[in-house]
Amino acid sequence: MAGSPQASSKLPTDPTTTTAAQAQSQFTIPAATALTLLGQADENLIALEKQLDADIHVRGNEVTLTGAQGDVAFAEQVFTELLALAGKGQHIGADVVRRTVGMLAGDSSESPADVLSMNILSRRGRTIRPKTLNQKRYVDAIDEHTVVFGIGPAGTGKTYLAMAKAVQALQAKDVNRIILTRPAVEAGERLGFLPGTLYEKIDPYLRPLYDALHDMVDPESIPSLIQSGTIEIAPLAYMRGRAQPVSSTVLTPAGFRPIGELQVGDLVIGSDGQPTPVLGVFPQGEKDIYRVTTQDGASTLCSGDHLWAVATRDDRRRGKPLRVLETREMIGNLRANHYHRYELPLLSKPVEFPPQAVPMDAYALGLLLGDGCLTGSTTPSFATDDPELAAALEHTSDGITVRARGGVDYVLNRVRAPGDVITLENPVTAALRGLDLWGGRSETKFVPEKYLYNTSEVRLSVLQGLLDADGGPVTQDGRTCRVQYSTTSPRLRDDVLFLAQSLGGIAYHRSRAAEGRKPGHANGRDVTYRHDAYVIDIRLPADFAPFRLRRKLDTWDSAGGGRPSRYIDSIEPVGTDKAVCIQVAAEDSLYVTENFLLTHNTLNDAFILLDEAQNTTPEQMKMFLTRLGFGSKIVVTGDVTQVDLPGGQRSGLRVVREILEEVDDVYFSTLGSSDVVRHRLVGDIVDAYEKWQAERDAEDGDAQPQGKRGKNSTASDGVKGDG
Numbered sequence: 001m002a003g004s005p006q007a008s009s010k011l012p013t014d015p016t017t018t019t020a021a022q023a024q025s026q027f028t029i030p031a032a033t034a035l036t037l038l039g040q041a042d043e044n045l046i047a048l049e050k051q052l053d054a055d056i057h058v059r060g061n062e063v064t065l066t067g068a069q070g071d072v073a074f075a076e077q078v079f080t081e082l083l084a085l086a087g088k089g090q091h092i093g094a095d096v097v098r099r100t101v102g103m104l105a106g107d108s109s110e111s112p113a114d115v116l117s118m119n120i121l122s123r124r125g126r127t128i129r130p131k132t133l134n135q136k137r138y139v140d141a142i143d144e145h146t147v148v149f150g151i152g153p154a155g156t157g158k159t160y161l162a163m164a165k166a167v168q169a170l171q172a173k174d175v176n177r178i179i180l181t182r183p184a185v186e187a188g189e190r191l192g193f194l195p196g197t198l199y200e201k202i203d204p205y206l207r208p209l210y211d212a213l214h215d216m217v218d219p220e221s222i223p224s225l226i227q228s229g230t231i232e233i234a235p236l237a238y239m240r241g242r243a244q245p246v247s248s249t250v251l252t253p254a255g256f257r258p259i260g261e262l263q264v265g266d267l268v269i270g271s272d273g274q275p276t277p278v279l280g281v282f283p284q285g286e287k288d289i290y291r292v293t294t295q296d297g298a299s300t301l302c303s304g305d306h307l308w309a310v311a312t313r314d315d316r317r318r319g320k321p322l323r324v325l326e327t328r329e330m331i332g333n334l335r336a337n338h339y340h341r342y343e344l345p346l347l348s349k350p351v352e353f354p355p356q357a358v359p360m361d362a363y364a365l366g367l368l369l370g371d372g373c374l375t376g377s378t379t380p381s382f383a384t385d386d387p388e389l390a391a392a393l394e395h396t397s398d399g400i401t402v403r404a405r406g407g408v409d410y411v412l413n414r415v416r417a418p419g420d421v422i423t424l425e426n427p428v429t430a431a432l433r434g435l436d437l438w439g440g441r442s443e444t445k446f447v448p449e450k451y452l453y454n455t456s457e458v459r460l461s462v463l464q465g466l467l468d469a470d471g472g473p474v475t476q477d478g479r480t481c482r483v484q485y486s487t488t489s490p491r492l493r494d495d496v497l498f499l500a501q502s503l504g505g506i507a508y509h510r511s512r513a514a515e516g517r518k519p520g521h522a523n524g525r526d527v528t529y530r531h532d533a534y535v536i537d538i539r540l541p542a543d544f545a546p547f548r549l550r551r552k553l554d555t556w557d558s559a560g561g562g563r564p565s566r567y568i569d570s571i572e573p574v575g576t577d578k579a580v581c582i583q584v585a586a587e588d589s590l591y592v593t594e595n596f597l598l599t600h601n602t603l604n605d606a607f608i609l610l611d612e613a614q615n616t617t618p619e620q621m622k623m624f625l626t627r628l629g630f631g632s633k634i635v636v637t638g639d640v641t642q643v644d645l646p647g648g649q650r651s652g653l654r655v656v657r658e659i660l661e662e663v664d665d666v667y668f669s670t671l672g673s674s675d676v677v678r679h680r681l682v683g684d685i686v687d688a689y690e691k692w693q694a695e696r697d698a699e700d701g702d703a704q705p706q707g708k709r710g711k712n713s714t715a716s717d718g719v720k721g722d723g
Contacts, residue, residue: 023069025076026062033086034061037079039093044082047094051101052078077104084113095131102674103133110136120164121216128164128216131677135161138669142635145667147625147660149613150637151653152671159611162635163212166607170230175632176321177229179608180209181624183236183615209233209611229325236610236620242326243284243303243579244593250582251592253353255453259593260580270586271598273351273456273504280583280626287579290327295340295569296506298595303579304328307600309590310342310568321605331571340567345590345598346541347504350456358450359431361396362458363548366465368393368432369445369492376439380412380428381405388549389468399427443488443531447495456503460544463499467538468549473556474537480562481555483538483546488531496536501596505540506564539564566597587630605631613638614653615645621652641689 029037038045038058049056054067054075063079065072081100085092096116103112115136121128130136135157141148142165150158166178210233213222225231244250246260251269262268267275284303292308293299308330309322322345334341358365367389368374373381384390385408393412394402402410414426432438435448451462471485487493493509500507512533519526539562540546546561547553584591589600610616610624613636621636628634638653645651660666 022067023072025065025072027076027079029061029063029079029083030087031061033083036086036092037082043094044092044097047097048075048078048101051098074104081112084111085116088113088117090117099131106133120161121168123216126215128161130161131157132671132675134669134671134675135677138671139165141667141669142633145665146632147628147634147666148636149653149656149666149668150635150671151640151657151668152675153639153641153673155676156671157675157677158637158669158671159208159609160212160215162609162637163209164216165635166609167213167216169607169633175607176605177232177324177607179232179234179606180213180611181234181236181609182209182611183613183620209609227329229323229329236616236624242306243282243287243581244306244599245287245289245301245577245579247577248301249594251351251596255449256594259582260578262580262582268582268584269351269592270584271345271348271588271590271592272586273347273349276584276586276591278582279585282581282583282623282626284579284581286576289574289577289579290331291570291572291574292327292568292597293570293572294344294595294597295567296508298501298506298566298597300594300597300599301574301577302327302599306581308342308568309345309588309598309600311345312336312341312343313339316343324600324606327571330568334568334570340569342568344566344568346506346564346566347502347592347596347598350459350503350544351592351596352456353453355455355458356450356453358454358458359434360428362451362454362461363465364393364396365435365447365451366462366467367469368428368465369437369447369462370466370469370471372469374432374437374440374445379426380432382410382412383408384410384469386468386549386551392468392548397428444491445487445489446491447499452495452498452502459499459502463496463503464546464548466496466499467546468552471538471546473547473552473559475555475559479559481559483540483556483561485536485538486533487536488533490534493534493536496538497595500536500538500540503540503544504564505538505544506566507539508537510535583626589630606633608632608634610634610636611638614640614643614651616652617645617649618652618655621656625656641693 039047045056045058052075053071054065056075057064057066065075065079067075078097078101081104082092082097085096085100090096099116100112103110103115110133112133115130115133117129118136118139119127119129120139130139138148138150138158139161142162148162150162152158163180166175166180169175170178213231213233217225222231226233244259246258248259249256250259250262253267253269253275262278262281264278264281266278268278270276287303289301290304291299291301305326305328307324307326309324310330311320311322313336314320315323325342330342368380368382371383371389373383382390382393382402390402390404390410393410394400397412399415401413401415403413404410412426412428414424429438435450437445437448440446447462451458467483467485470487471483474482474484476482485496487496497507497509512535514529514532517529519528521527538546541564542561545553545556547556582591583589584600590598591600593599608627613621615638616624624636625634636653636656638651640651640654643651643654657668661668
């Protein structure tokens, strides 16, 4: 069969019969691939002669196969596959010959040429690819499933191939970060007895991951990738973190609750303002705690490895997605060229609390809280120099007429119907009394919870009433418009912050002390200040107009309200505390914590590799798997014959198969001695140990009375016990 490599795939399938017991087949291999096929000094030919039962004779580029008909047919298959590999420009060595023969001898219908030519990564002339059929199935499973377990002895390439797939996914932008982790337990050693710092202690355990990474990524770029959070390498124990103190509050549909009180199934508020269920709650014990504060004064507490979704100025300019960084990664790196480096996301939509019936229109309440007299010593009144507001108050208040008393003063009288008795209560007075607002003064005013924890329409109406009455737009040349509000009530100050932040905006506040302030002037006389004042600057999303009053709204429209933004301003240690982390079902894994800050602790858009997983406990394995976020992929590798857990603890890698075997999108790939890609002797060693273990288990089983054998003595992996 002379011709091209394509023609070489058409080797004879019906060998010429020479005797009843023997057959012969002749074909010509292309001259261009002869050296590649036969190898230097005929090393591949020698390997073929050892592997095949058919007699092989080569003269020039003509090959003759002689032997039993089945042996000749099998040899033809081997040559067909090797010629196909050579035609693709693949290097063929004795190891490739051995693996090709081994694959064809198996039951699979897959072509060894397809398996051995499947490229994952190429770097500096070196290509990483599967070398056995099981390895190809393992690699295919990583592409097709979200969670893959690679279980097999040392040297089968389970970690190396998973690392290659991780780098491939990062380069293809299928994920935006790689997380590599191992349990810090090896051969009974304990970290506390090792010399050096924590990172020096754990470095030997993580070194195999570093070494594999250096084979696949430019070593000079690795430090910057680690610093930016694109690649994270950490012991498994660090994956348990990402926590907040148990006293830190999280927003729920019923209001803020301590995170330590939450349970699986409870609802918290996500970044879209909607409730999302809690999927997991993980107590963390004592943790180092930091206070993260933003430039608008909002703050919350969290652990050093708590996760934050952030964007840099360059990220926004280039349209990149949010990057995920740990708290400790940002310390000392919060500013660049005098501007804040890390911007936090804000609510994409306002928080939606369950609707509640309210006794008074929300806008009318805002007007009265701003410029109303609610002392209880007289009929409710309202002061404004905008008749438009007086008309709006009358329009939104049932059973009330707003009567001008002169100047800026208006009184709110009940509308009397024929036959009404004079003792009937003013509707506004009745509503304010029911809200515990009647009898209050300017320094004690507040927004009732019925209005705070209500729909976004109700909250916006209250805020518009407050701003129309006692706030206003502040314009500056060349800058967008700020919205400012002032009050002498610390409680009302906090409520205005709540209203603005719950709508997806931000609010700054500052204090103006009464003591030492220059007196005001009214009616020809000085008026001293008796209470501190609080000035609040507000920015709302573009969808929300802060005013209804036409003159204020026109000013705001003409200048533009700008874009609310929130940046991390400082991160300071505050000691230690008991902490807990939660996992939520929201697609972006974000939830609302104190001051409407958005944070999260699961791993989205990441390729996560857990190596040496046989040294995890069942609890650690559950913790790790439930860290899975949206757009992420997990690969878990380990060797169940080399468990180093102390005290006879069960291996989480053993238990997980029993639990997740039937779960969709979870795949278990088992590799064996035939998949060992190290020195050939390693596979023989693995086989010898498995044979010895099987004999030992059989002897132990015969020595035990029937019905009293331990539950691990029939383990499907052939290893008794868990280490």
